[in-house]
Amino acid sequence: MSTLPLTLDMILVLLILATTIIFSLWHIIRVDVVALLVLVLIGITKLLPPDQLFSGFSSEAVMSIIAIMIIGAGIEKSGLALRAARWILKIGREHPQKVSTVLMFTSGLLSGFMRSLGTVALLLPVVSRITARTGMPKSRLLIPMAFCAILGGTLTMVGSSPLIILNSLLKNAHQYVHSKAVSGFEPFNLFSVFPIGLVMLLTGIGYFVFWGKKLLPEEPIKMVTSGTTKDNFLKTYNKGGDIFELKILPTSPLVNLTLREFEDRLDPTSSILAVMQGTEVHFPPLRNTVITPNSLVAIMGEKATVQAFALKNDLKLYPRLTAFAETLHPVRAGLCEAVLPPSSRLVGEEVRELHMKRNYQIHVLALLRGQTVYHGEEMNKLSLRPGDTLGMFCAWDALADFHKNPDFVVLTTAYPREEIRPQKIWFALLFLVLSLSLIVWGGFSVSVGLLLGASGMVATNVLSMDEAYNAVSWKTVFLVAGLIPLGLVMQVTDTTDWLAQHVLNFPEKMPLWVVQTALALLATLFSFVMSGVGGDYRFGASCLGFSPTLAR
Secondary structure (H helix, E strand, C coil), rough: CCCCCHHHHHHHHHHHHHHHHHHHHHCCCHHHHHHHHHHHHHHHHCCHHHHCCCCCHCCHHHHHHHHHHHHHHHHHHHCHHHHHHHHHHHHHCHHHHHHHHHHHHHHHHHHHHHHHHHHHHHHHHHHHHHHHHHHCCCHHHHHHHHHHHHHCCCCCCCCCHHHHHHHHHCCCCCCCCCCCCCCCCCCCCCCHHHHHHHHHHHHHHHHEEEEHHHHHCCCCCCCCCCCHHHHHHHHHHHCCCEEEEEEECCCCCCCEEEEHHHHCCCCCCCCCEEEEEEEEEEECCCCCCCCCCCCCEEEEEEEHHHHHHCCCCCCCEEECCCCCCCCCCCCEEEEEEEEEECCCCCCCCCCHCCCCHHHHCCCEEEECCCCEEHHHHHHCEEEEECEEEEEEEEHHHHHHHHHCCCEECCCCCCCCCCCCHHHHHHHHHHHHHHHHHHHHCCCCCCHHHHHHHHHHHCCCCCCCCHHHHHHHHHHHHHHHHHHHHHHHHHHHCCHHHHHHHHHHHHCCCHHHHHHHHHHHHHHHHHHCCCCCCHHHHHHHHHHHHHHHHHHH
């Protein structure tokens, strides 16, 4: 094959490529702005016509990313992600490293059959749920999961685009190498690469378990909390502190007491938030609930006070929340406040007549009137006056409903407002499975399969169209769409072939390991700027066609 000369267009492409790498590595400007600048530079230099310059915005990669984000939002909104997160946390026993390992195994195995894009679409909202419940930094779960999804693609011949392309090249090798030596190449079967892929996957998991975790970003744990902090609440209402989980031992004097009698024995600064009997969680618990042996209770209070109460009443104090970890997690419930306006119809009513727990699923902990705070029975017997402020604890979805009550003005506004639609879970699961099945077994492209799943979720009201728009990270879309033409222009200007011929033009007796190392380095370099099947196919053809050494 004749040697390609270095042209002016190639030099311009290499300069743009070098500028992109420098700006991206040193974070001189935002990466999405870098991508847009790449488009501008390619357009100014007229390396691509306008119809190809903006082709990235309609590419399969960009459409797949948009569809993945919408599908992820649907999985989250339907509650499917919540169920998967519970399963992973149960297996990992909520230990961060164990949970991360389970995620890595899951993503790796799934990627062997549904590609890394499908795996990410399935697991991304699950990771969001796990981080919301446990407070684990998202990057310390997502980065290992993403790498293992890529490694898992090497388990089968359908797990990644390069392996699919490899089989295609082997079938049609005669088109690239005019030699009888290669005309008889046989394609690989489905599990031909499984031993290699399994070693790669296990190596990747082992790396993140024993060493890679040290290199992951150390993000602070970001807990979503209400606008009313526990310190301010304790100062204002003389109620609050941390939440503790205790078990009622059979020998406890609290056995067979009602919750009302239980609360009478508590320190005034402490409160019972929830009770679990068997598998049933009472949140908030009614005051006539009878405390049975081996029940679990969640008490909010100062640590020393709760420890002393547990010791006195033969209760087992757990080091952290387990049974109530999800119910009372700050992302789902917390402290809040509401005030009674002068126009309220409840003025003159006694607090106990409101039946706040039964009617609104809200636990009133204290009432502030002027500078005086009331608790317990004293509070329950009070007749409400305009300006009375209630200090409460409840689930955020209950508070969202309580906002609509005209008899109260809710003062707490900074809390998570999340609408789960469990009645749509089967629609979400149906379109997720359908889209992935079309990709894996139906022969459809990734973008078409994922867009079907995304449009199906919108059509069945798993999420609205506005929610679908909001689910898309447009920064990511512009980043990918802006960089795709850089890979295209490398092919159009023959820069790819020029680089390949200089690296792959080996002497006749070059050692095989040198050839393999050079190929690996060149493929890695190209993967920085080239995406999609087209780039992989062109480089694979170059590998077969440029050197007699490789052909042999």
